[in-house]
Amino acid sequence: MRSAPTILHLDMDAFYAAAEQAAKPSLRGKAVVVGGLGPRGVVATASYEARRFGVHSAMPTAQARRLAPNAAYLVPRFSLYRSVSEQVMELLGRLSPLVEPLSLDEAFVDLEAGGTAHDAVTARATGERLRADIRAVTGLSGSVGLAGSKMLAKIASEQAKPDGLVLIEPGTERDLLGPLTVRTLPGVGPATGEHLRRAGMTTVSDLAEAGEDELVRLLGRAHGAALFRMALGHDDRPVVAERDAKSVSVEDTFDVDLHDRVRVRTEVDRLAERCVQRLRAGGHSGRTIVLKVRRYDFSTLTRSETLRGPTDDPAVVREAAGRLLESVDTTGGVRLLGVGVTGLADYTQEDLFAQAAAALAEPAAEAAGEGPEPRPAAGTQAPAAEPAAPEDGPEPPAERHWSAGQDVLHAELGPGWVQGSGVGRVTVRFEVPGSAPGRVRTFRVDDEALRPAEPLPLVGAPAEEAGGTGGAAPAEEARGTGGAALAAGRD
Known part of the structure; x- marks a missing residue:
């Protein structure tokens, strides 16, 4: 355990949904749900506006639609999320050589190793500067936790949400952890939590009072001993810069x-x-x-x-x-x-054996008259196979499918995104990150002027905004969902 809160945990706020709101000006302050849109789809992330209706991650999308029918339901755009994540991770890398990414939107940073903090004052200043830099570069907000261990830094960032910073002073861990539920501790899932509840332990203070021997009896040597140490606030896991994929x-x-x-x-x-x-x-x-x-x-x-x-x-x-x-x-x-x-x-x-087998198979196939078709010479066209006589004319091309939230580019109107599609039509709103809410147009799904496109980069917050604390959208904005969200909710 460190004597100074120099381990930082960053968790971006409603990351996928916030990125979509930043990319689509008409959805700012509106309820947005990102995930699978089919009958068996699952919510990946819900904006804070959508969470007010009870929508949360891992919920079936069908249930989310019942709770928030006017929200914007969008497919994930991982290429955008990865590019924003790379920007955020670059900012973290400037603070320390020891950055441990946990996912696209979450990471630990050892500030002590980077020389950017050595006490509570410098740690807080570093955390606030990081939040401002993230907003300036991406336009998004992140919550920061600072503590003397990874476990407590993560707990602090959870308490800081949304868009805040919480610092846990070393020496206050027991008082902070005591009233929290046992599920707060790493390694306590639903099954372990229920097992502890049946034994009369529902809070972290219950675990500390039970003692190590009792936890070992209930959970086994390794798990029981580790859980007792965490209940006391002890966590000596280091920040690991490289996490090898398994x-x-x-x-x-x-x-x-x-x-x-x-x-x-x-x-x-x-x-x-x-x-x-x-x-x-x-x-x-x-x-x-x-x-x-x-x-x-x-x-x-x-x-x-x-x-x-x-x-x-x-x-x-x-x-x-x-x-x-x-x-x-x-x-x-x-x-x-x-x-x-x-x-x-x-x-x-x-695989030398497979290569040898393939080499032997080719002459054998050619000898049997089953070799590959000869390739045409360069600059010539391969002879076409004799077509079968069509019965009712040529077969029509397959109908193109457009998903809500997908990026598109129109030959005349420029970049936009799909609000919804159906009955042979696709509705597109033409706007880009940083613009005013754009206009809406409807096209045939097979319109040749419309084609899929790659996401545009996000635009950071203005300088005067970047230094602020940000926060969730005002309640009066969050209550309205607007026509854009209604259209985007249909797929």
Whole structure:
């Protein structure tokens, strides 16, 4: 435990929703919900305006719509969130070489290691300066906790929300922790919390009074001893600058259960490709391929296969995931699929056996007349296969799908975002970060002048605003949701 509050915990306020409000001027001060928009979608983040209606993260989107029917419901735009996160992490890196990111919107910083704080006064000044810098660069707000340990710094940032700073003076930990619920402590989830409640322990002071021996008896040696130390305010975990990824995975929940085995295999192949893209983006390879299948009855099965060496070859991952799928019964329907890679490494071991097999297979296939089609010479066009005679004319192109919150670019009207779509029409509001609320236009979903676009960077707060404390939108603004939110709520 440190004698000065030089460990800082930053937690951005309602990060995804706040980023959307900053990017879409017409949604500032309005209820915004970011997450899956389908029948089985889940809320990722809700703005503070939406939370007043009872909406919170991990809630089914369908339930959120019942609580806040006039909120703006938007799909996540992770490319935007990652770019903002990089800006925030760069600011943290200026404070200390020891920055431990926990997620896109949360991190610990060791101010002592950076020489930016050595006591309560300098720590508070550093925290306030950081909050002002974040607002100036991104236009968003973050809550800061300062304490002598990671556990207490995180508790302090929770108490500081939204858009505040709380500093816990060393020596006051016991008084602060005592009345808090046991769920406040790291490692106490719903099951452990219920176990402790049945034993008559609901607050942190109850744990401290019970003593280490009793907690060890209830929870086991390691967990009981660690929990007793935390109840006393003791936490000597260091801030770790590099957190090695242990696995990479992607998964999708489907609006309707998948019953067609061919469709299931197609989705597994697609997930394998996405997983490898994420694997390569992190500069990793991996040895163990994992398949996750959640069936119609919510039972979840996982299967894994360990390769001879690490790989980042999409074909290898795809084939391994396909083999794992063969061992799973999907006849009742599949509601979720996931593909992951564990046993990560920073190098790739070539599969010499697979290469040799492929080399042998090519001459054999050519000898049997099954070789690949010859490629046309450069500058020439490949002969087209003879088309089948159409019965009722050419098949119409598939209808384009536009998701609420998606970035678009119109050939004449410029950049905007999708408020909603349906019945062959898409409604777009044309505005950009930092502009006034823009105008709304409706187009056919197949309008050739409209195309998807990449998010525009956020605009920081004006200089006179950056030094302020910010805060949630005024109540009178938060109560109105406006026509924009109504349109955005339809998908």
